[in-house]
Amino acid sequence: MSTEKQSLRRKLDRLFVPLTVGPTMLWIAGIIVYPTLKLLWSSVFWTNPIDGQKEFVGLRNFERLIFAEGGSGTVFGLAPDFVSITWHTFVYVGLSVSISFALGLGIALLLDKDLKGRGWFRTAVIVPWILPYVMSGLMWRWMFNSEYGAINGILTQSGLLSSKIAFFSDGTLAMMALVIADIWVFTPFIIIILLAGLQNVPEQLYDAAEVDGAGKVSRFVNVTYPFLKPSILVALTIRIIFDIRALDLVWVMTQGGPGKSTEVWASWLYRTAQVFNRPGEGAALGVVLLAVTFLIVAVLYRVFGESPY
């Protein structure tokens, strides 16, 4: 090898980290800095939705969103909207993430087995995620349709129910429909991330654990789980981040209704910023969401954030 080539090679090698990290940082920074600053900036302004007049209000947007300005129906001085929408979000995200995680983990473990035809199973299992969310949302709206939906069809035609259920007229049922759709759509994501993570578990450790007398559960806890942790972290974090700001399904299926019973943070933000044309409050909500997400991720990091080696 010529010395020239060699010194180039050395130079490139020394630049490995800058060259691998640099472009990504630039890319992200280039496209994030402005919008982020803009978000923070907007959150301390109040824009009149009518004439677009801007006014610096400091933290008043936050105050208004989170704390009730006196008045009735407040919980611990928090705005009733904030409380109820937070609760909906919590229910929606909590239920759909936990159920789809459990389901996804189970399926990933099954698919990790040495099964013939698992390739087809894997593809079949991913499909719900490939469909456009809008399409999925509409599909579930159709499934849950009070008259012609398949769910009502099955329930009544099989004689399980005598009359049809109007899923979208009842807050709880509508939320349930949303959660089911969400699980349906996003479980494949969990499956895929966990399935990839499972490939990193050294097989010999299963042997060691078996010899140590570990049954199935113990092997999972003591061998699979430690190696799966990074993937669990990724899966849960991304899943939660997605769900907290998931808009598509809610918007397509219920638009937050009936009433406000399925309004979640994402739809609230969208409504505030885009529909009501109140970018300042929308931005403030965005900042709150950002903080909450950070908090959740920090907790997840705490719990799952160490590598097995």
Place this chain on the structure above:
Amino acid sequence: MAHVELNDLVKEFDDVTAVDGISLDIPDESFTVFVGPSGCGKTTTLRLIAGLERATDGEIRIGDEVVNDRRAYERDIAMVFQNYALYPHKTVRENMRFGLEQHDTPEDVITERVTEAAELLQIQDLLERKPSELSGGQQQRVALGRAIVRDPAVFLMDEPLSNLDAKLRVQMRAELNKLHEELSTTTVYVTHDQVEAMTLADQIAVMDDGQIQQVGAPTHVYSNPRNMFVAGFLGSPSMNFIEGTLERDSAGKLQLDIGTETHDVPDEFDDELESYLGDEVVLGIRPENISLNQDGIAANVHPATVQVVEPQGEKTVLEVGLDTGQTIKAAVDPDTTVQMGDSVNLRFDRDSLQYFDPQTGESLTYESKSEQKLTA
């Protein structure tokens, strides 16, 4: 504690037959050592006993039960893996505790046993480290520790001392010996270290190519190999083989024509060898049974030239060229003053001679020698 029985055990991987019909009885409380060349199927056999591989054919019994379909964790065994297989995310202590916890051992017993084992293995100071922070030998000791804290029906150990230095290895060997004397747990042990095999084993099983070549007490197998493979495999440097044609000398005594010289066959082998008269026969003699005879010619003394002198500390190995042209090895006293090029006379210890059929490799004198031993 339990005896282990292997009946016609076969294990095939896709296109490789790793274990090819092994039958072996491993008595309760015995210490059985597997030896054999690399890739002969030792580890696979251990894994079959452990329940980590499914036998393609044959039967495995532990205690009186056929365990072919029992899972590893149901078999109550402890195993030291050749590649350690430590849990990377657990500390040394946790690695050692784990097996005990799995068997619902009371906390105080766990603590006690782990402390004890750690001391014995000289890893007390490493208990809070992760495996990635340990040296090779330290990792191996942890792997060993993980097994010996247990109180299983069977111990399976796959070259558990291979990465330790000689001194530590002697200590560990002694500890394992003591442990076995105390607990009398049936132990199956794989090693490539002859000394380990000889000193630890109640019975030694020599494997080759997926099959067991010979089983028996270690000294017995060492001095009475059933065939050339076993003879050549055990001992280091390994046994010298000298080919020759069997004939009778003028006095009617059997002798081996080994080219330009002859070698006198001791009388007691007359019966076994008679039928090979005129045939090719292989003479086997271990290097340590060859000594330098500088006094003068006697029976079975062969002149030779020293080609290589290899001091190994406690002994010195000579590579010597016989006048026939063949090179053989002799292990002699380290104080020897012979040098390259010296002419020496080799004396073959007549009690240690072995004869083999060059075609089948079978020992021609196995039965008679074993008898000798037994009657002795």
Place this chain on the structure above:
Amino acid sequence: MAHVELNDLVKEFDDVTAVDGISLDIPDESFTVFVGPSGCGKTTTLRLIAGLERATDGEIRIGDEVVNDRRAYERDIAMVFQNYALYPHKTVRENMRFGLEQHDTPEDVITERVTEAAELLQIQDLLERKPSELSGGQQQRVALGRAIVRDPAVFLMDEPLSNLDAKLRVQMRAELNKLHEELSTTTVYVTHDQVEAMTLADQIAVMDDGQIQQVGAPTHVYSNPRNMFVAGFLGSPSMNFIEGTLERDSAGKLQLDIGTETHDVPDEFDDELESYLGDEVVLGIRPENISLNQDGIAANVHPATVQVVEPQGEKTVLEVGLDTGQTIKAAVDPDTTVQMGDSVNLRFDRDSLQYFDPQTGESLTYESKSEQKLTA
């Protein structure tokens, strides 16, 4: 090809000092063997030379260049890792080819070298397998093969034969020897196998606790240990140490009072030992330098009782209790007929005696013995 120089090399992990100020000259074309107890820092030293760890302090030179800041790939070394580190997704062949491809070796050379190495290592039939389909010893041979196909400035080998059986190990040792003779590549080798160390090394470096205790030609170090650690570490079973008080007997000759008996100090040590008169001194004698003297009492013959008889094939190790109560080991002829409980007389070979300061562990006779050797 290059010489390697370590100057005051230090490597600290968080709270562990793995290498604690090593200085060593590894001459060009030499074969240097590191030995030392498990965890003493051998692997770490190798990794420092390889450039896989960054030295905390000190200097590493390869050729004439300080390479502390050179990357591993720029150092032109080949290394066999203690834990193999084979690429799991590549076949054996690909594993072996890879290093050559990296160095732009022409295709035909690659093919040739890989084929050759595979034959030499007896893994020709395994070339298309993945590492996970190999036995432990086979994997180790692949790891070795991956290094020897290369033609680097320095070979680094970390216990490359630990998982091979004795026979194969002897073969491989010979092959490595041959290879080194042919290529003369500077080689740094870690082993815990004494025989390997003795037979392969031009120079041997005995390490303990991150420091080098002694460097020198293997036989020299074996027979002239600088201190009790080296003396005790080399040799298996290891050297016996007997403590006593130095005094003069009625005849004015130096003797060691070892309790109920005395031991006569050979005259040539008078000079070195004189100053210790009345002090504690440790006598060292290797088991193989003790023989059974059944003829009658002579100088330095000690009566003892056989406690354990351990036949090891080529020799038999006796554990014998001296009348002083101390237990020592003796390696004797395997043909011996002594049995447990027998009373024997031990003869200590007077040329092989060593004396140490019990406080510092330093050999008191090192200089004189080395001189002897050199003048001899």
Place this chain on the structure above:
Amino acid sequence: MSTKQSTLGQLIAALGLDTENEWSHVVRERLVAYALLGLYVFVIWFPIYFIFITSIKPTSAVLDIPISFLPTQPTVSNYVEIFQNRPFELYTLNSLIVASTTTVICVTLGTVTGYSFSRYDFVGNKTLLLSIVGARMIPPIALIVPFFSIMSNPPLIGGLTGSLYDTRIALILTYTFFNLPFAVWIMKNYFDGVPESLDEQARIDGCSRWEGFVKIILPMAKPGIAATAILAFIFSWNEFVFALVLTSSEQAQTLPIAVSLFVADDFVDWAHLAAGGMIAALPGILFGLFFQQYIVSGLTQGAVKE
């Protein structure tokens, strides 16, 4: 064993369910696995089936009660009608281009950056990683307006490109921004599970960091890369809000927009919607089937595990 085996026997053997060659517990587990997977697949495919059934019903029969779950009078008229009106090939093409370009960028940058984050303890490693992931925590909905203005008047490169509004490039840039942080993060976590001793061996074999990374580590990171790629692809494939705001015509509109165009203000035409939905789903399904072997092998060709 007889040479003639029943088809069932052959199937059982092919699936590894014959007790003769396998552990009985393994066979049992496999059976259970097949059963559970079968059930799961059935349940998740049912809605798709129902939509499909809806789409081949005559418009009028869609609202028949009782609902028929079998195709009684199958017709393709809904499809024909849709196709007459919709440039689905364009939407699909847009979706494909946008999603695959985004995927390539994210996987490439994400993999190299993730690797550096996993292996090198450079200054600010933790902070940078945190800020990368943190960047992604801002709810995208809150960024619609800033993004629109960036895209319609790109800073720095604006003079060269002009407005990126209603171009695929705008979508690619946006989606890359959303996916890259995750890609980096997933890959970082994945590389954490690949033993470092292999990097070392590569260096001994004479590989620079680049070479070792490309030749040794990359092939072992296939499962992680596959997962990242799928994530990036599907996210871009499915994204709706930004596609909506940043595009306005079929030169850049993607499939999700196409689907939502079936929803009119005042009524939902289920039959046509179902047909349109099926069409919109088809590229995804075909794509999935086509790449299934890559997905599967990507997800399984792990380093540490066979």
Place this chain on the structure above:
Amino acid sequence: GGNGSSDGGSGSDGSDGSDGSGETTGTGTESMADSIVFYNAGSLKYDPGTEANIERFEEETGISVEVNEVPWNNLKTSLTTIWRNEDATVDAFNGPTWWLADFVASDWLEPLELGDSHMSNFPTNLQDLVTLDGKTYMAPEFGKWGTFLYDQTHFEAQGVSEPPSTWDEVVSKGQQLKTEDTSPFAFTWANKDVFTFKQFLYQAGGQLFNDSNEPVFVDAGMDVMDFFTELREQDLIPDGISSMGEGGTGDTFIAGQLASVESWTPLGARALDADSWGKDRLASAKPPKGPDSRATFQDTNGISVSAFSEKKRAAKKFAKFMTTPESSKTNMKVEGNPAVIPSVYDSEAIQSQYPSWLLEDMKFNLEHAKSETYLAQPQVDDYLSEQITPALLGDKDPQQALQTAQNNIESLYQDIGLL
């Protein structure tokens, strides 16, 4: 923020002055562009009438129209985003009248200057709706307002000969019309709850706001609530009204499960085409009279031109063209969209296509439809919706719900400086 509207005025005077003069004088710096970009809500597939008219426009003027289809739910978002960035991407769009107030207040729309001759085609209530501060901002294209349709076969079968003409009759005849499979009455619901409410509010003589922007709907709203409560309690409307989106109502009606229905869509046209329906079965009527009138809610769609457009002349030309009587007729012919020009109903082509009783009722509705343009429409509607939905479902006291809504809206208006 009082200068919002005045800004709008000066804005159009200043920067857009050349355009304005261009339109009136026919000369100026801007020549007629040869293409414009038109944002259509949803797929043109569902707007074949518009499609036909666009073709005619292109043929006749040589100006090509690039139609960008934007999903209906999101058109407003798209437009808002684009205009907040003062972007010229959009030249014209079609949308509902109730967007106008906000758009105009933000200075995002260009006055159309359609001229009296054009505007006089439309009924005055509609003219008022698209005129703010004396300028016309939208050319009404096609109408949407409640149509009362009923299933004549079912009525006959239950022995009801005449459709109900008052709220009371809805209740009394409802008892007769009710069968196991069929509900007597239904109206659009789901996310259109506010429209539904407003329609009944107008029939009750109420209004959301008075002339000084004060919300004043509680009293009339209570009439509506009482009516609804009665309907619900007597089981005269289907369960789960909140899932009765327009699609749902229409579909259910066509499926024969509703005796009568109030709907905004061209449901009449759809029902006529449906299987097992026909002129004998479908019938229409004027909406039942409430305490005050038979008004319906006016939800007309029209075409507006962006203030940021660089092709305003062509765009305005387009807006005008699309809303001529001829275009209106075409639209109705092709798609069944009720025309917003009364004279169209008298044209021969239309008369021959639709039954005269249907046309008669449509024309009646067009002329009696009511609406309001008010600012911050989405949020106002939201405040209304979140209160009346539970009230209508019986989960909340109606009086309190209405009062809360009114209070909320009032403070909203105070907040944004309207009160």
